[in-house]
Amino acid sequence: MRNYIYGLFIFILFSTTSISQSNVNPDISLIGTFNTTYDLTKNSPEKGKINFNVPEMELFVDGYLNPYARATGNIAYEDGEFSVEELYANIVRGLPLDAQIKLGKYLVGFGQLNIVHPHAWAFVGRPLFHQIYFGPEGFNDIGFNFSFILPTTSFYSNLDLGIFKGDAIGKNEVTTPDDQESIADHRGRSPIFVGRLGTFFQVGDYGNLGIGVDGSYGIHAKSDLNITGNSNFTPVNENLYYTYLGLDFKYKYKPDDYTSLTIQGEGILNNRDVVRNGRFGVDIPMQNKERISTYGAFLYLDYLFKKMYSFGAKYDYTNGILDDIPGISTRSNDDKNNTQGLTAWFGYYPIEHTLAFRFNVQHLIYHYANGPHRAPSTLFTLQMIFSLGPHKAHPF
Amino acid sequence: MKKILVLLIILTSTFVFADVKVVATTTIIHDLVKNIGKDKVDVDYICRGNQDPHFVEVMPSYMLKLRNADIVFKIGLDLEKWLPQLIDGSRNTNLEVIDLSKDIEKLEVPTTKMDARYGDVHPYGNPHYYLDPIDVKIMAKEIFDALATQDPENTAYYKKNYEAYLKKLNTKIEEWNRKMTKVKGEPIVFFHSSWIYFANQYGIKIAGYVEPKPGIPPTPSHNADVINLIKKGGIKLIVMENYYSDSAPNQIAGITGAKVIKVPVGIYGMDGIDSYFQMMDYIIDQIVNNS
Numbered sequence: 001m002r003n004y005i006y007g008l009f010i011f012i013l014f015s016t017t018s019i020s021q022s023n024v025n026p027d028i029s030l031i032g033t034f035n036t037t038y039d040l041t042k043n044s045p046e047k048g049k050i051n052f053n054v055p056e057m058e059l060f061v062d063g064y065l066n067p068y069a070r071a072t073g074n075i076a077y078e079d080g081e082f083s084v085e086e087l088y089a090n091i092v093r094g095l096p097l098d099a100q101i102k103l104g105k106y107l108v109g110f111g112q113l114n115i116v117h118p119h120a121w122a123f124v125g126r127p128l129f130h131q132i133y134f135g136p137e138g139f140n141d142i143g144f145n146f147s148f149i150l151p152t153t154s155f156y157s158n159l160d161l162g163i164f165k166g167d168a169i170g171k172n173e174v175t176t177p178d179d180q181e182s183i184a185d186h187r188g189r190s191p192i193f194v195g196r197l198g199t200f201f202q203v204g205d206y207g208n209l210g211i212g213v214d215g216s217y218g219i220h221a222k223s224d225l226n227i228t229g230n231s232n233f234t235p236v237n238e239n240l241y242y243t244y245l246g247l248d249f250k251y252k253y254k255p256d257d258y259t260s261l262t263i264q265g266e267g268i269l270n271n272r273d274v275v276r277n278g279r280f281g282v283d284i285p286m287q288n289k290e291r292i293s294t295y296g297a298f299l300y301l302d303y304l305f306k307k308m309y310s311f312g313a314k315y316d317y318t319n320g321i322l323d324d325i326p327g328i329s330t331r332s333n334d335d336k337n338n339t340q341g342l343t344a345w346f347g348y349y350p351i352e353h354t355l356a357f358r359f360n361v362q363h364l365i366y367h368y369a370n371g372p373h374r375a376p377s378t379l380f381t382l383q384m385i386f387s388l389g390p391h392k393a394h395p396f
Numbered sequence: 397m398k399k400i401l402v403l404l405i406i407l408t409s410t411f412v413f414a415d416v417k418v419v420a421t422t423t424i425i426h427d428l429v430k431n432i433g434k435d436k437v438d439v440d441y442i443c444r445g446n447q448d449p450h451f452v453e454v455m456p457s458y459m460l461k462l463r464n465a466d467i468v469f470k471i472g473l474d475l476e477k478w479l480p481q482l483i484d485g486s487r488n489t490n491l492e493v494i495d496l497s498k499d500i501e502k503l504e505v506p507t508t509k510m511d512a513r514y515g516d517v518h519p520y521g522n523p524h525y526y527l528d529p530i531d532v533k534i535m536a537k538e539i540f541d542a543l544a545t546q547d548p549e550n551t552a553y554y555k556k557n558y559e560a561y562l563k564k565l566n567t568k569i570e571e572w573n574r575k576m577t578k579v580k581g582e583p584i585v586f587f588h589s590s591w592i593y594f595a596n597q598y599g600i601k602i603a604g605y606v607e608p609k610p611g612i613p614p615t616p617s618h619n620a621d622v623i624n625l626i627k628k629g630g631i632k633l634i635v636m637e638n639y640y641s642d643s644a645p646n647q648i649a650g651i652t653g654a655k656v657i658k659v660p661v662g663i664y665g666m667d668g669i670d671s672y673f674q675m676m677d678y679i680i681d682q683i684v685n686n687s
Binding site for chain 1: 612
C-alpha cells in the first residue's frame, strides 16, 4: 500500500511539473543506481554468482520556500521499498548571528563524508565504521541543527550544534540474548547531541584542505540490570550512555579542470556503556554495566585524470564484525573483534554530472579475538549511476 | 595615549568603511571593477582566469569572500550555476547581486523547450557576451551604476574612472576592428560555443565546434565530421579556450593541417595577460597572425 502511495506522489509531482513549468517550481532530480555484484567469498552460497541487484533510486525535490528558507525532500527506493531518506527545511538567512537552522530528517554533519550522498562518492559502499556506528544508511536522523560561521577572517570555520532523536545511534544494537523485554530501547525518548567544528583552508592556488572535529553524546539504550545476581533483587534501571569523538580531513589538489587528487580520512572513537553477562559466584547469572572504547577509521585516495577517468584505493578499519546481528556484545558494543577492508576502484565519467560507471572491488578481513574463524570476503561491483535534473554539486 | 587610540580608531574606521567590498564571479568583471572602482573598491574574484566558469567547485573559502562583500557581480544567463550555493553559504543578508547581462542583447536564446539532449545549453541565452568589447561597455556601465548606488559619495570619482576606461576601450575597439577586417568572413572552427558574440562583432564565420554539443566532450565520430568540414571548407584555424584539453583539436589538426590556437578567455589566464585589453590583444593577434 505504502509503495502505491509513494508511486502516486511521484506521478503527481511529475505530471504537475510537466504541465506547468515555471520559475516557482522546485528543482526535481532523479538519481538511478544499478549495481551488479560478483562474490568470490570462499564457502559463500553466493560464490561465483552474478547478482543483478534491484535498481535504486533517489528522487530529490529542492527549492526555496521563501527568501529565507529552502526545503528538500529525498525519496529513496532501495531493496524494493520506498522510504523518505531526507525531508527538511533549512533557514539559510535572516537569523541572529547569521545562524542557519536545519530541521527535519537528514544526513547529520558528523565527519565530511556522511553528508555527501553515496552517489557522489568516488567508491562503492559505505565505509565500515559508518555501518557499525551509524547503521547501513549512515548517520541519518531527525532533529535540529544550528550552524554558525565563526569570525575567522583568513579562513573559514563553522560550528554546528544539533539535537536529534537518536535513531541512527545503536540502531537495534542493544538486545538481551535472554529476554527481549529486559532492555528497554530508549532511543527517541532521550535525544542525542551532535557537534562539529569544521575549518577550511586554501593551500596554495590549487589545493584545499578541510579538517573537522566532531562529537556526539547521549543515551543509546536503557536497561534493567540485575547487578547483584539475586533473583529477588529489584533490577536497577540504568541509562547506557555513549560518546562518539570524530576527526576528519579532506585534501583536494586540482591544478586544472581535468585533473584532481583527493585524499580523505575520518576516524571515530566510540566510548559507551554496554551490558555484559556475568556470574555471581559459580552459577548465579548477573549483568554488569561496563564502559568500553572502540575505534573506526578510513583513509582513501582518488585520482581523477582526463576529467573522465579515476582510480583510487581505500583502507577501512573498525571494531565489530560487519555482518554480525546487532546484540549486546556485537557491532558497536564489540570491543574484542574487528573488520578491516581494502577497496580499489576505477571510475569512468563520460559526461560530467550525468553518468558514472564504477568498477569496485572490496576485500574484507574479519579478526576474532576468540572463537570462530571466518574466511575473508571479496566482492566485485560494477555500478552505473545516472543523474537526471539539476541536483546540485556537493560542496567541497 | 588616549588621543593616539582615538586617532587610530578613527583612521582604521575610515579605511575600513571607505571601501566598497566587491566580489566578481570572473576575472574579466574583476578587471572592470578594478578600473572603475580603483582604490575606493576592494575587489576579489572567484573563478580563476584559466578555469572553466561553468564548473566551479563550491568551496567554503568562496563563501568567506562573499560573506564580507557588499556587491557580487555576475555574468548571469545561468553561467554561474554554482553561485546560489555560495551566496546561501555566505549568510550575507546585505549582499547585492548584480547581473551584468541585464542590458545585453542576448544571442542563441532557445526558442523551443531545451533539455539535456542538446548539451549544456543555457536557457536564457549564450552567456559569453564578454568576448564582444561592445558588450563590455554595457558591463562597465552596469558596474559604474552599482558602485555609485552603493557609495554615492564617490560617484564623481567612479564616473571619472568609468569615462577614462571607456575612452581607452573605445580606442582599443577601433584598433581591434582595424586588425580584424583582415579576417572578416573567415570560417573558423571553435572548441566550445563561447564565440558567437565575438564572431558576430568581427564578421567571422563559425564553421563548427569541436564539441559535438555545448559542454559535451569530443567524440571520435564527431571528430571525423569536423575533419571533413575543415578539409572541405579549407579552414585554417581551430580556436579554443586554454582551459580545455587540446587532445582532440590537435588530433584534428594533425590530419587536416589546420592550426590550433589556445587562447585565454579570462584575465590572468596566461602569463602576461593582466587586463581585458591584453587578453583581447592576444586573442585578436593570434587569430589575425595565423589566418
